[in-house]
Structures are given as C-alpha cells and as structure tokens.
Amino acid sequence: MSPGELAVAGLAALAAGIVNxxxxxxxxxxxxxxxxxxxxxxxxxxxxxxxxxxxxxxGTIAQRSDLTGQGRRLRIILPVAxxxxxxxxxxxxxxxxxxxxxxxxxxxxxxxxxxxxxxxxKQQVAVRISQLHGGREHLLGPTIGVFFAAIYGGYFGGGLGxxxxxxxxxxxxxxxxxxxxxxxxxxxxINGAAAAVFVWSGxxxxxxxxxxxxxxxxxxxxxxxxxxxLSSTVLQRLVLVIGVVVAVVYSVRTFA
Numbered sequence: 001m002s003p004g005e006l007a008v009a010g011l012a013a014l015a016a017g018i019v020n021x022x023x024x025x026x027x028x029x030x031x032x033x034x035x036x037x038x039x040x041x042x043x044x045x046x047x048x049x050x051x052x053x054x055x056x057x058x059g060t061i062a063q064r065s066d067l068t069g070q071g072r073r074l075r076i077i078l079p080v081a082x083x084x085x086x087x088x089x090x091x092x093x094x095x096x097x098x099x100x101x102x103x104x105x106x107x108x109x110x111x112x113x114x115x116x117x118x119x120x121x122k123q124q125v126a127v128r129i130s131q132l133h134g135g136r137e138h139l140l141g142p143t144i145g146v147f148f149a150a151i152y153g154g155y156f157g158g159g160l161g162x163x164x165x166x167x168x169x170x171x172x173x174x175x176x177x178x179x180x181x182x183x184x185x186x187x188x189x190i191n192g193a194a195a196a197v198f199v200w201s202g203x204x205x206x207x208x209x210x211x212x213x214x215x216x217x218x219x220x221x222x223x224x225x226x227x228x229x230l231s232s233t234v235l236q237r238l239v240l241v242i243g244v245v246v247a248v249v250y251s252v253r254t255f256a
Contacts, residue, residue, distance in 0.1 A: 005037050006211050013051055013212035017219020019239055020055050022226065025115045026219075027052070027158040028108065028243040030212065035250070039205065041101045042092065046203040049157060050195045051212035055220050056188035066181035073172075073182060076139050077146055081186045084147040085193030088154020093201055105251040111158025112243035121162055125169030126176050142168050146186055153187070154194035161187050 012033035016026030027048065034044035067074070092100070145167030153160040165183045172179055198204055 001205065001208055006208060008037060009034060009208050010211045010215040013215040014219040014222075016052065017055055017216040017221075018223040018226065019219075020052075020216075021220045021223025025111070025159070025239040025243070026055070026216075028111055028115070028239050028246070030216075031158070032108070032242075032246040032250070034208075035104075039208075040097060041104055042095070042097055043203045043205060045092065045100075045156065046198040046201060047205045047209045047212070049191060050198055050204050051209045052216050053188075053191050053195045054213055055216050056184065056191050058217070058220050059184045060181075060188045063177070063181035063184050066178045067185060070178065070182055073139065074185065077143055077182070077186060078189050080143050080147045081150045081189045082193040084150025085154040085190035086197055088151040088156075088190075089194035089197035090154075091151065092155045093197070093203075105247045107156045107158065108243055108247040108250070111156070112240055112247065114159025114162040115243070116240055117162060121166045121169075122176070125165060125179065142170065142172060145170070150186075150190040150193075153190040154197070157191060157194070160190065164190075 009030075012030045016030040018026075019029060020026035030052065031044060031048045034048060035041065039047065095103075146164060149160065149163040149167055152163065161183055164186050165180065168179050168182055168186070169176075172182075
C-alpha cells in the first residue's frame with residue numbers, strides 16, 4: 001500500500017467522519033474510494049467497517065445521558081444486536097468474492113434509498129411516539145426487527161441507523177432523543193460485533209484501517225464543530241448523488 005493510497009483512504013475516512021456527524025451516509029464515500037484504490041470488495045467492506053466503528057462509539061458517548069433509565073431495553077436488545085451483527089459478518093465471509101462484487105451496486109442503492117428515506121422515517125417515528133400511550137412495553141417486535149437489521153449491518157451496514165431507528169420507533173413509548181440514543185448504542189454493538197469477527201478474518205488491511213480510523217475520528221470531531229454552519233440537507237443530497245453515480249458506474253464495470 002503506497003503512501004499516496006493511504007493518504008486517499010485517509011481523506012475518504014475524514015470526509016466520511018464529517019458526513020456521518022452532520023448528515024449520515026459516510027459509508028457511501030469511504031467504501032467506494034477503497035474499491036477505486038483496487039482493494040478487493042470484501043476486504044474493502046471489512047476494512048471500512050473496522051475503521052468506522054469508533055464513530056459509532058463517539059455517537060453513543062455523546063448521547064449517553066439519554067440512555068439513563070433504558071436498562072431493560074439495553075439488556076434485551078443489545079445481546080440480540082450483537083448476535084445479528086456476528087451472523088451478518090459471518091455471512092459476508094462465506095460469500096464468494098465474485099458474488100459480493102455483483103451485489104455491491106444493489107447494496108449501495110439500498111443504502112442510498114435508506115438515506116433518502118431518513119428524514120421521513122424520523123418524522124413518522126416522531127408521529128408514532130406522539131400517538132402511543134403508557135403501559136408496559138412489549139419488546140419482542142423491536143427485538144426481532146433489530147436482529148434482522150443487525151444481520152444487514154454486519155453484512156454491509158450502509159443506512160443501518162435508519163433501519164434500527166424505524167424498528168425501535170414502531171412501538172417504543174419515549175422521546176425521540178432517547179430512542180435515537182438507543183439506536184446509536186444498538187448500531188455500535190452491531191458494528192462492533194461485526195468488526196470483532198472481521199479482526200480474525202484475515203481480510204483487514206490493518207495499516208489502511210488505522211489511518212482511516214484516526215482520520216474518521218478527526219472527521220467526526222470536525223463535523224461536530226461544523227454543525228450548524230453547514231447545511232446537512234445539502235450535504236446529504238450530495239452524498240445521495242455520489243451514491244447513485246457510484247452504483248451506476250460500478251454496475252457498468254461489473255456487468256459490462
């Protein structure tokens with residue numbers, strides 16, 4: 001791996017960290033860049049996942065106060081999230097490289113669609129919360145939903161937060177901030193569990209992952225500092241356009 005390639009990967013992770021902090025969808029920047037650098041698809045996905053896990057940790061720490069009083073939810077949902085993340089990661093590792101390469105355009109377009117639906121999902125969750133009333137929660141539905149979302153997250157992960165937020169927002173009775181904090185924590189566990197599997201897979205490009213990790217942390221910090229100064233809506237639309245273009249270009253290259 002040349003210094004120039006490491007620098008490009010680091011810049012992509014920096015941009016991903018900023019985008020994730022402001023609008024979400026950073027994976028649609030960093031993952032395609034690794035593919036463009038010639039990294040094999042599975043190695044690119046694995047390395048990207050490992051490198052971006054600290055960003056989820058930062059998001060969880062930032063919202064830790066909103067997790068207060070959610071002990072029962074955490075005890076039930078997080079172990080299931082971890083199992084799903086491991087299952088998704090294991091599924092990726094047994095997928096032939098050629099098959100995963102064919103799936104990439106569809107996975108990217110799925111992430112684009114989820115990101116595009118993000119604001120709508122948040123609005124619908126807020127409306128749903130306002131309509132729900134007290135009583136003991138039934139966590140079977142959201143737990144099953146989180147499990148299947150975790151399998152997707154361990155396999156690819158783009159747009160994972162939107163899926164988890166939608167699942168949790170269907171029945172949980174709480175404020176949006178607290179449900180969002182639970183989503184952050186669930187996403188951290190899902191990606192952390194997948195990364196733990198990937199660490200032993202032999203697919204992680206460790207030098208690149210370390211450079212990306214540090215740059216993603218810096219990007220997350222810069223994104224937090226820039227919040228309110230940059231339009232998250234404009235940034236999100238830019239990421240959506242990038243995602244669609246990447247999916248189309250990769251489709252042409254793959255199926256031509």
